[in-house]
Amino acid sequence: MNLVGASDLDIFPLVLGGNTFGWTSDEAESHEVLSAFVAEGGTMIDTADGYSHWVPGHSGGESERILGSWLAGRDDRDDLLIATKAGSHPEYRGLSARSVKAAAEASLGRMGIDTIDLYYAHRDDPTVLLEETVRAFGDLVQSGKVRYIGLSNYSPDRVREWLRLSAELGVPRPIALQPHYNLVARNPYEDRVAPLALAEGLGVLPYSALASGFLSGKYRSAADAVGAERAAHVSRFFSPAGLAVLDELHRIGSRLGEEPASVALAWLRSRGEVTAPIASARNVVQLSALMAGARLKLNREDVRALNEASAEGGMVQYEDAQQEDAP
Numbered sequence: 001m002n003l004v005g006a007s008d009l010d011i012f013p014l015v016l017g018g019n020t021f022g023w024t025s026d027e028a029e030s031h032e033v034l035s036a037f038v039a040e041g042g043t044m045i046d047t048a049d050g051y052s053h054w055v056p057g058h059s060g061g062e063s064e065r066i067l068g069s070w071l072a073g074r075d076d077r078d079d080l081l082i083a084t085k086a087g088s089h090p091e092y093r094g095l096s097a098r099s100v101k102a103a104a105e106a107s108l109g110r111m112g113i114d115t116i117d118l119y120y121a122h123r124d125d126p127t128v129l130l131e132e133t134v135r136a137f138g139d140l141v142q143s144g145k146v147r148y149i150g151l152s153n154y155s156p157d158r159v160r161e162w163l164r165l166s167a168e169l170g171v172p173r174p175i176a177l178q179p180h181y182n183l184v185a186r187n188p189y190e191d192r193v194a195p196l197a198l199a200e201g202l203g204v205l206p207y208s209a210l211a212s213g214f215l216s217g218k219y220r221s222a223a224d225a226v227g228a229e230r231a232a233h234v235s236r237f238f239s240p241a242g243l244a245v246l247d248e249l250h251r252i253g254s255r256l257g258e259e260p261a262s263v264a265l266a267w268l269r270s271r272g273e274v275t276a277p278i279a280s281a282r283n284v285v286q287l288s289a290l291m292a293g294a295r296l297k298l299n300r301e302d303v304r305a306l307n308e309a310s311a312e313g314g315m316v317q318y319e320d321a322q323q324e325d326a327p
Contacts, residue, residue, distance in 0.1 A: 002275050005175035005203035007148050009081055009117060011044045013269055014294035015205055017280030018047030022062030023055055024282045030066045036284045040291050044081040046178075046205070046278050048122055049107050050088030060089040061110050068111040082113060085152060087122035095125035100136035104145055119146040120178055123153040130158070131165055138171025152178035152207070156196045163200060174202065178278070181206035183215055183245050183264055183310045184237050197273045209268055209277035210261055211237055216289070217250060217260030241312035248309035252302050258292055265293025267306050 003010055016037045021030040034045065047067055053060035064084060071077060084107050087095050092103035107116065119140065121133065140146040151159055151174050159177065166173035177197055181189040185208070197204045210216050214237045249260035256263070261279075268277040276294075281287035298306075 003203075004118070004148070004205070004275050006201050007175045007203070009044075009148065009175075009203075011081060011276055012042045012294060013276045014042065014265065014290055015044045015046045015083070015276050015278040016042055016290075017207065017278045018045055018063045018067055019051045020063075020280045020282050021047070021051070021066040022058070023052040027066050027069065029283055031070045032284050033281050033287055034067070034070050036287055037281075037291070038076070038080065042291070043079070044083060044118075044276070046083040046207075048085035048088055048120075049092065049103055049110075050085075050090070050122070053088075053090050060091070061106070064107055064110040068113070072112055077113065081117040082111065083118035083120065083150070084111070084116055085120040085122035087125060094128060095121055095133040095136070096128045097132050097136040097139075100133065100140070104140050108145060115144060116140075116146045118148050118150050118176060120150040120152045120176075121154070124155070124158050130161055131169070134162055134165045134169060134171060138166070138169065141172045148172070148176070149174045150176035150178055150205075153180070156192045159196060159200075159202075176203040176205055176275070178205050178207055180208050181268070181274075182209050182211045183249075183267060183306060184211050184242050186310060194271070194273050203275040204271075204273050205275055205278055206268060207278045209279045210264055214242070215246070215249065215261060215264040216286075217246060217253070241310075244312070245306070245310045248305055252298070252305065256296070258296055259289035261289040262293035262296050263298070263302075263306075265290065266296040266298045267303060269294070270298055270303050 002013055025033065045067060047063045049064060050060045051063035052058050086100050086103040089103055092099045092106065104116065104119065121137065125133065137149045141149065149172060151162060163173055177193065179189050179193050212234045213219065214234045219234060249263050253260045253263045265277050265279060268274050279290045281290055
């Protein structure tokens with residue numbers, strides 16, 4: 001188990017991403033994945049209030065509602081850790097104090113819980129003074145509606161400014177960062193975010209850990225991704241560099257008897273500052289490879305081989321997309 005930053009949140013080394021709930025997985029499938037994740041030792045589930053407003057006919061909050069309907073039938077809420085995010089729901093855009101408070105209360109209502117264990121600012125809002133946002137998140141902690149604060153998609157400079165303001169205002173500081181990071185998108189995370197996380201003692205829970213499914217190994221060419229829900233996001237990785245990473249994942253996986261997805265997640269966990277990667281599963285079959293990746297330990301030679309293979313492919317620069325806010 002791993003502690004998230006300077007907190008008492010002790011988590012299984014894989015976080016289950018909830019962006020598939022109500023999008024690529026219906027309610028019954030989502031419940032099956034959630035139950036299987038917990039049955040195998042999983043503890044933290046990550047979602048956001050905006051999931052999945054990009055789907056035609058959806059308005060946001062679908063993932064939280066499905067998570068709430070699953071939680072309602074269980075008596076182990078105290079053993080589970082729920083993370084969600086503010087700022088992307090169409091009705092509560094941005095991070096003004098009013099939006100943050102309303103978004104948190106709406107999320108609590110959709111999930112049927114009293115407290116959010118880890119509440120992220122989903123992305124920076126330059127239209128609002130950062131001090132206002134910092135105070136709003138601090139108020140949620142002090143009111144008992146939120147236990148801990150996290151930041152997602154924030155630049156290192158803005159993270160530093162948030163930390164400075166937290167100390168200046170005397171409010172709880174963030175304990176976690178949720179950056180975009182994987183074998184084919186290694187920067188700017190490694191150059192700019194990782195050193196900050198280490199220096200400040202922040203937990204790191206990277207999203208898009210499998211690069212929209214590219215690192216799962218199910219696509220070996222761009223043609224394989226045609227018609228897939230995430231085809232537009234996967235297509236950018238079908239370069240000679242990206243395919244070299246896939247080849248190495250398959251080579252190592254074949255030797256170890258593991259799926260490429262498991263190897264990709266184990267590589268992320270080999271990074272000392274990474275607390276746990278976030279990955280999602282459309283069904284229970286996909287979940288098995290994720291859980292294996294949470295337990296697999298790569299040797300130094302395998303880590304070095306993946307580092308070398310991804311040196312070129314890992315330079316893909318991430319462009320924000322609603323569907324990829326969590327893996």
